[in-house]
Amino acid sequence: MKIRLALSIAALVFAIAVVPREVCFAQSVPANDVWTGGTERDVASQNGVMVAAVLPVAIDQPEALEEAAAAGDPKSSESEPAKPEPRQRGYSRIGIGVKVSTLGVGIEAATPLAGKLNVRGGFNMFRYSRPFTDSGIQYDGQLHFQSAEAHLDWFPFGGFHVSPGILFYNGNEVTATASVPGGQTFSVGGTTYESDPAVPVSGTGKLNFVKVSPSIMLGVGNLIPRNGRHFSFLFEAGAAYQGSARVALNLAGNVCNTSGLFCRPISGDPTVQANIQAQQVKIKNDVNPYRFFPVVSMGVGFNF
Numbered sequence: 491m492k493i494r495l496a497l498s499i500a501a502l503v504f505a506i507a508v509v510p511r512e513v514c515f516a517q518s519v520p521a522n523d524v525w526t527g528g529t530e531r532d533v534a535s536q537n538g539v540m541v542a543a544v545l546p547v548a549i550d551q552p553e554a555l556e557e558a559a560a561a562g563d564p565k566s567s568e569s570e571p572a573k574p575e576p577r578q579r580g581y582s583r584i585g586i587g588v589k590v591s592t593l594g595v596g597i598e599a600a601t602p603l604a605g606k607l608n609v610r611g612g613f614n615m616f617r618y619s620r621p622f623t624d625s626g627i628q629y630d631g632q633l634h635f636q637s638a639e640a641h642l643d644w645f646p647f648g649g650f651h652v653s654p655g656i657l658f659y660n661g662n663e664v665t666a667t668a669s670v671p672g673g674q675t676f677s678v679g680g681t682t683y684e685s686d687p688a689v690p691v692s693g694t695g696k697l698n699f700v701k702v703s704p705s706i707m708l709g710v711g712n713l714i715p716r717n718g719r720h721f722s723f724l725f726e727a728g729a730a731y732q733g734s735a736r737v738a739l740n741l742a743g744n745v746c747n748t749s750g751l752f753c754r755p756i757s758g759d760p761t762v763q764a765n766i767q768a769q770q771v772k773i774k775n776d777v778n779p780y781r782f783f784p785v786v787s788m789g790v791g792f793n794f
Contacts (some may be wrong), residue, residue, distance in 0.1 A: 697736070
């Protein structure tokens with residue numbers, strides 16, 4: 491570029507120094523006119539005509555335009571206006587998260603719908619076993635948490651979200667095997683009995699809830715961040731309404747009076763059966779506060 495510019499300047503100097511003005515200017519006036527000099531402004535104008543005749547039409551024009559554009563000259567080149575960033579399209583990305591919550595250990599996935607809305611679904615599971623005693627009856631209990639959920643996440647501002655949803659499968663339940671060693675007393679429905687040593691009391695118990703439960707969650711964090719980040723931290727809290735507990739207590743064997751006399755089978759005594767029903771109601775009332783099951787979760791996510 492510099493060599494071409496130097497050659498062009500040399501040609502210009504040569505033209506000004508050597509070529510007579512009358513010869514150059516004669517190209518811009520009629521042949522039968524006599525040149526009289528004119529004003530300084532006319533001379534400058536006619537010199538411009540001569541320079542245009544001597545210099546190339548464009549001296550290194552492509553390179554000059556590129557350098558001007560690099561220097562930030564808005565007039566150096568015509569460029570297309572910056573296009574706005576495209577809006578988030580529905581189902582254009584997928585986010586995967588893992589979490590720990592009061593529903594168990596879970597995995598979930600989300601995808602954007604439009605604007606500030608995501609749709610999210612997940613699965614949770616947890617197992618726990620421990621023995622316990624209630625009203626003299628010994629239980630070997632197993633806690634089984636298993637649920638599937640779906641949410642519509644609305645982000646009114648930032649990463650804060652309001653998420654109505656549903657546990658479309660609520661498999662959370664407690665099961666237990668029951669036993670009363672022979673000669674020991676226990677109570678059902680407010681009545682005390684003694685387990686017959688010859689045919690001790692045994693049975694099963696189960697507590698669960700309706701299979702479909704609506705829920706509402708509030709939280710921070712987004713599996714599909716709108717700022718383009720790939721990792722996210724997740725926290726939310728809320729509750730699922732699972733209604734009143736369903737309790738089933740089944741006992742078999744023989745019961746006796748507290749003195750150890752008058753033993754009879756549980757299945758053949760209506761009074762004992764009625765007391766067992768009353769015991770189920772008591773257990774149901776004890777867990778009634780959990781009809782609104784609290785859900786608190788923390789996790790991390792990645793999207794692609």
